Every structure is written in structure tokens, then in C-alpha cells.
Amino acid sequence: MRVPMVRAVASTHLKGLFKTRDYWVPLIILAGIFFIVVPLILLNVVQRVDRTPLMNQVADIIGTLPAAIQDNIQGETGGTRAAYAFAVYLLAPIAIVVPLTISSAVGANAIVGEREKGTGEFLAHSPLSLQEIYVGKLFAAFIPGYMATLVGFAIYALIVNVVVGPNVGGWFFPTTGWWLLIFWVVPPFILIALSLILRLSARVRSAASAHQASTLVTLPVIIMSYAAASGLIYSPTISALFIGIVAWALAIFLLLTGSRSLKRERLLGVASEA
Amino acid sequence: MQDAIRFTSVSKAFGTVSALTDFEFHAPSGSITVLLGPNGAGKTTSVRLCTGAMTPDFGEIRVLGLDPGRDGELVRRRTGVVPPKPAFYDQLTGWENLEFAARIFEADAQSAREAAERFAIDDALDQEVAGYSTGMRTRLALARSVIHDPEVLLLDEPTAGLDPEASRAVLDLIRELAGKGRTIVMCTHLLHEAEGIADQVVLIDHGHARAVGSPDSLAKRYIADPIVIFDAENRSSLDMLEGRDGVLRMNRNGHIEVALDDLDRLPDLVSALVGAGARLTRVEPINPSLEDLYFEMQRQHREGAAS
Numbered sequence: 001m002r003v004p005m006v007r008a009v010a011s012t013h014l015k016g017l018f019k020t021r022d023y024w025v026p027l028i029i030l031a032g033i034f035f036i037v038v039p040l041i042l043l044n045v046v047q048r049v050d051r052t053p054l055m056n057q058v059a060d061i062i063g064t065l066p067a068a069i070q071d072n073i074q075g076e077t078g079g080t081r082a083a084y085a086f087a088v089y090l091l092a093p094i095a096i097v098v099p100l101t102i103s104s105a106v107g108a109n110a111i112v113g114e115r116e117k118g119t120g121e122f123l124a125h126s127p128l129s130l131q132e133i134y135v136g137k138l139f140a141a142f143i144p145g146y147m148a149t150l151v152g153f154a155i156y157a158l159i160v161n162v163v164v165g166p167n168v169g170g171w172f173f174p175t176t177g178w179w180l181l182i183f184w185v186v187p188p189f190i191l192i193a194l195s196l197i198l199r200l201s202a203r204v205r206s207a208a209s210a211h212q213a214s215t216l217v218t219l220p221v222i223i224m225s226y227a228a229a230s231g232l233i234y235s236p237t238i239s240a241l242f243i244g245i246v247a248w249a250l251a252i253f254l255l256l257t258g259s260r261s262l263k264r265e266r267l268l269g270v271a272s273e274a
Numbered sequence: 275m276q277d278a279i280r281f282t283s284v285s286k287a288f289g290t291v292s293a294l295t296d297f298e299f300h301a302p303s304g305s306i307t308v309l310l311g312p313n314g315a316g317k318t319t320s321v322r323l324c325t326g327a328m329t330p331d332f333g334e335i336r337v338l339g340l341d342p343g344r345d346g347e348l349v350r351r352r353t354g355v356v357p358p359k360p361a362f363y364d365q366l367t368g369w370e371n372l373e374f375a376a377r378i379f380e381a382d383a384q385s386a387r388e389a390a391e392r393f394a395i396d397d398a399l400d401q402e403v404a405g406y407s408t409g410m411r412t413r414l415a416l417a418r419s420v421i422h423d424p425e426v427l428l429l430d431e432p433t434a435g436l437d438p439e440a441s442r443a444v445l446d447l448i449r450e451l452a453g454k455g456r457t458i459v460m461c462t463h464l465l466h467e468a469e470g471i472a473d474q475v476v477l478i479d480h481g482h483a484r485a486v487g488s489p490d491s492l493a494k495r496y497i498a499d500p501i502v503i504f505d506a507e508n509r510s511s512l513d514m515l516e517g518r519d520g521v522l523r524m525n526r527n528g529h530i531e532v533a534l535d536d537l538d539r540l541p542d543l544v545s546a547l548v549g550a551g552a553r554l555t556r557v558e559p560i561n562p563s564l565e566d567l568y569f570e571m572q573r574q575h576r577e578g579a580a581s
Contacts, residue, residue, distance in 0.1 A: 005377075012366070015365075015366055016365045016366055019366065019402075117363075118360075121327075121355075121357045122355075122357070124322075124327040125350060126375075127347045127348075127351045127379065128378050264328070264346075265329075
């Protein structure tokens with residue numbers, strides 16, 4: 001597999017995506033809602049309202065967390081403690097949901113889209129290997145989702161520190177668990193989901209079918225990664241190491257075997273077994 | 275001359291539909307071969323098999339001495355293809371599309387520029403392809419196909435959707451490329467397009483190669499009796515042709531159309547007429563057009579199948 005070829009496939013796909021306003025505007029809105037709007041509103045509201053039914057519910061949720069976690073929650077007032085818990089423990093899944101949603105939308109269309117547009121014929125007649133096409137498309141789908149997560153994560157960290165930080169003795173975010181989540185656990189989970197979605201994209205007959213089928217993959221991966229993210233945040237070192245190793249191993253295996261689902265005849269749209 | 279492409283007993287089916295059956299053809303290096311046949315005859319499948327984009331169910335294919343099924347990457351590096359409906363990344367500019375092709379064919383940017391100039395699309399390279407006309411897309415597809423200076427060029431209906439002027443320009447460019455030693459295989463269902471460009475014609479029908487050969491050799495094979503038009507200042511002087519050796523029939527139509535058993539008889543006939551005092555104003559052997567050939571071959575095959 002030649003890296004420049006993978007880069008050529010991925011960068012051309014990305015160039016096309018970013019020239020399509022219909023693609024990147026919803027992407028920014030989605031990331032903005034999850035990483036900026038929701039945390040901003042939630043953390044401000046939670047800190048300001050005390051002794052309300054909402055706060056009682058939040059206190060109940062915090063009460064269900066393991067004792068060790070509860071000891072880590074900082075803040076003097078109930079509102080501050082609730083905001084801290086939200087910021088560090090309860091909003092972790094957004095780091096998974098956002099990239100998976102964005103990347104799966106790109107991935108579902110990646111191969112079947114080539115076929116529908118007719119550009120698959122050009123790729124089929126090109127000297128690119130199937131692995132180069134597959135991995136190139138995979139990175140083209142991975143990069144927007146993960147970039148949105150990194151940018152969103154940076155903004156989220158800023159919001160958390162600005163809103164909650166002054167009440168807990170200064171900037172405290174990201175915690176170790178979040179660093180590990182973003183850089184060690186999220187990437188393989190996106191790759192796992194994408195390698196499965198690209199297999200579907202290589203087999204189905206239309207982009208609509210690919211989008212439909214991708215939800216079958218995305219949902220279980222979101223649930224699995226939600227659980228992993230929660231476990232990781234609660235117990236950063238051991239969980240992160242274990243979850244990360246398993247997820248990376250699975251991602252690498254799926255990446256290496258994924259290109260087998262791609263056939264030149266499928267790029268042409270004539271594979272009888274599709 | 276060595277064969278750049280050779281198909282030996284190639285069969286390919288899609289489910290229950292047979293696209294090619296025992297298909298045989300060879301394209302000599304540096305020649306223009308026209309695959310001629312109606313839509314659905316198997317022309318596009320043949321092109322796709324050449325690059326290894328598809329693999330045959332049976333039979334053997336060699337392109338530049340290589341097996342596209344096994345050495346596909348090597349074959350595709352040395353082959354350029356223009357598909358029947360050239361597709362591009364429409365949000366990208368013409369230049370970005372060419373640049374992508376240059377990267378994956380490991381050609382440099384200068385080659386991409388030159389290819390665009392050759393097909394007169396260089397002025398539009400900064401525009402998004404979405405705004406291109408059919409003619410511009412075809413020219414861009416042709417430019418993309420030669421970026422890496424391929425030894426074999428496979429053109430599938432390269433003039434589809436083009437106006438006559440643009441079609442002629444494309445055909446001229448094909449001739450020019452063949453003149454430079456490139457092997458060209460062109461698929462078309464347009465008889466007039468193949469006329470005058472083909473070194474070799476392969477008539478495909480229902481996945482079979484019905485006839486293969488140069489237009490001349492096919493004419494000899496399928497249109498047995500050559501026709502010569504005679505005219506003279508005094509037309510009655512041509513009556514002496516009747517009954518002469520080699521003259522099969524005469525048809526008076528203002529001038530006289532004479533069917534001969536062999537065109538080699540013509541010099542003797544002209545000598546005889548001149549010797550008898552005929553003042554000839556026209557002696558014109560009629561070369562059957564590809565259209566004549568095509569329909570004659572179709573007719574003979576239908577009759578052959580019926581009997």
C-alpha cells in the first residue's frame with residue numbers, strides 16, 4: 001500500500017466534501033450544538049439554580065456514581081458540584097456521538113457514492129490498489145469527524161474552565177480521563193465503525209441504502225463506546241489502557257481485512273453478487 | 275506487428291445474461307481497432323476486461339503481454355480509458371480532477387497541463403466541472419486518459435453527445451495519437467465514425483465477434499462483387515462491356531454500374547473501351563462504406579442463422 005496514493009484518494013474526497021456547503025454547514029451545527037450550545041446552557045443553568053426539582057434529580061444522578069468518583073467531584077455548593085460532574089463525567093459521550101455521526105455520514109456514501117456518480121469507473125481503471133482506495137476513503141470519512149471532535153473538544157474545554165473553573169479553584173479540564181478518551185479511545189472506535197460502514201458502502205446498490213444500513217452499525221458502536229467512555233472517565237488509567245488496546249487491535253484488524261469487501265466490479269456497479 | 279491486445283475465447287456473463295461468448299479479437303500495436311456493434315453488444319465489457327476492472331469467466335486476455343486479471347496494476351499504468359459517460363468529481367475544478375489523475379498515475383503536473391492543452395480544455399481548468407458542457411467533459415476525459423502517456427488507449431463511445439465539429443476534432447486527435455504509435459481501441463455504434471479511422475473493425479453482436487478484419491478485407495469478404503461506375507461522352511460506347519469476361523451484370527442508371535468478378539479486370543476493360551474509341555469521363559470503383567458492410571454482414575449472419 002502506497003501512502004501517497006492513499007493521501008491522493010483521501011484528499012480528493014475531502015476537497016469535494018468541503019466544497020459542498022450542504023455537507024459542512026450541518027457538520028458545524030451538529031458539533032456546535034453538542035460541544036458548545038448544550039454544555040454552555042447546561043453548565044450555566046446547573047450552577048445558578050439551587051434547590052429546585054432539577055437539582056434534586058442531578059443530585060440523585062451524582063449519588064449513583066461510585067463513591068471514589070463522588071469523592072473526586074469538586075465544588076462547595078450543590079450547583080458547582082453538579083456542574084463539575086456534568087462537565088467531567090456525564091457529558092463524555094458527546095465526544096463519541098459527534099464524530100461517529102459525522103464520519104458515518106461520510107463513510108456511508110464513500111464507495112457507493114463513487115459508483116452512483118460514475119467516478120468509480122475511473123478508479124476501477126486506475127492503478128490504485130483496492131486497499132489504497134479503501135483506506136483512502138476510510139481516512140476521508142475519519143478526518144472530518146475526528147477534526148470536528150478535536151476542535152469541539154478544545155472549545156468545550158474552554159467553556160468548562162471558564163464557566164465552572166472559577167468555582168472550583170481554577171482551570172481543571174481536561175482531566176486525565178478526557179485526554180485518554182479523545183486521543184486514545186475515540187479514534188479506534190471511529191475506525192471500527194467506519195470499517196464496518198465502508199464494507200456496507202461497498203456492497204449496497206445505492207447511497208440511500210448505505211445510509212440506512214449504516215445506522216445498524218453506528219448505533220451498537222455508539223452504545224459500546226458510550227459504555228467504554230463512561231468506564232474510562234470513571235477509572236482513567238486501567239480502563240483506558242484496556243479499552244484502548246482492545247479497540248485499536250479490533251480497528252487494525254478490520255482495516256486490514258476491510259478492503260476485501262471492495263471489488264473493482266463493484267466500483268463499476270456491475271457486481272452480480274452485490 | 276505484435277499484438278497489444280489479444281482476447282482468446284473470452285466469455286463473460288452477468289448472472290444469466292451473457293455479455294461475451296467465445297469472444298476473439300486482437301489489436302496490433304500502433305493500430306486503431308474499432309469495436310462496432312449495437313448497444314448491449316459487449317463493447318463496454320470488452321474494454322473493462324482489458325484493464326482488469328472485470329475478470330473473464332473463461333478464456334485468456336493479454337494486454338501488452340500481461341494478464342490484466344493477475345497483473346492488473348501494471349496493465350492499468352500503461353492504459354488510458356475514456357468511459358462511455360465520463361464522470362468527474364463535479365465540485366472540483368477541471369484542474370483538480372486532472373491533478374488527481376496525475377497523482378494516481380504518477381505523472382507530473384506538466385503532463386497534466388500538456389494533456390489539457392492537447393484537447394483544448396486548458397482555458398476551462400479553473401472552472402468547477404459541474405458547469406462543464408458535454409463536449410468539455412469529453413475533452414477533459416480524453417486529457418485525463420493520456421496524462422500518463424499510455425501505450426494503449428481504450429475509448430468507449432468517445433464522441434457520444436458531441437456536436438459534429440467536436441466529434442471530428444476528437445477523431446482527428448485519435449488519428450494523431452495512433453500516428454505516434456499508440457494502440458487505440460475505440461467502441462462505437464456509429465458507422466460513419468468508424469469510417470476512415472479504423473485499421474481494423476471488429477463487428478460485435480450479442481457478445482460474439484461476427485467479423486474481424488480491415489475494412490478492405492471485410493469488404494472483399496462480405497461484398498463479393500466489386501462495383502465500378504463507368505460514364506462516357508457517348509454512353510452507347512459502353513455497351514460493349516456487356517458479356518465481356520469478368521462482367522457479371524450491368525445496371526444503367528444514367529451512368530453505368532458494372533459488377534465485376536474481380537477488380538483486377540478493370541485495367542483490361544478500360545484499355546478495351548479506349549481501344550474501341552470510347553471517350554471515358556468517369557471510371558470509379560465504389561468502395562463499400564462501413565454501413566454497407568455492417569448491414570451486409572448482419573444480413574448474412576441472419577441468413578446463416580436461419581439456415
